[in-house]
Amino acid sequence: NAGVTQTPKFQVLKTGQSMTLQCAQDMNHNSMYWYRQDPGMGLRLIYYSASEGTTDKGEVPNGYNVSRLNKREFSLRLESAAPSQTSVYFCASNWGSTDTQYFGPGTRLTVL
């Protein structure tokens, strides 16, 4: 049972490049989330998907797009990367709003 998986683990981009972070869960969870973690700020919610077919903005959505491809997969896309998007990105999932969230291993992204 892999839980929540994320690819890639590390990525370096140049300003203006685009990329997609992939997330998959094998726990049959309904809800999935994308967070970013910056020093001294804890984790902040970027987007979430309460259920398959729905997505909603979180606290810091600007510069990002998401796709809930199916129940298992939730991707995060940076269309034109900026240095301010240098961060560690975490995907998480749970059954629903009242359930504990389980996190993936994170992706360290550097934008030069």
Place this chain on the structure above:
Amino acid sequence: AQTVTQSQPEMSVQEAETVTLSCTYDTSESDYYLFWYKQPPSRQMILVIRQEAYKQQNATENRFSVNFQKAAKSFSLKISDSQLGDAAMYFCAYRSAGNDYKLSFGAGTTVTVRA
């Protein structure tokens, strides 16, 4: 969004001793959930303990326990008999009990365990 405050950026503890991490939060709601997550150097976020606000009894998981003071909006984590493997960053988090999917995190406390 609710505000979660962890006032201790760093804490150090001797192996086998006890350390307490503080967390306060700001909310006008009466029903909610509180969490402590551990993030070791591997970066993985691991759930340590969870507390439902409607439960008066403090949650306990082995060597980890909380002191939940609802009126004071305080949720501290006590690590007893500290082990080297407890060294990590610890995050306090809050979520409303309503149909709200958002977790609000504190800034984290880095715990160092001295051998």
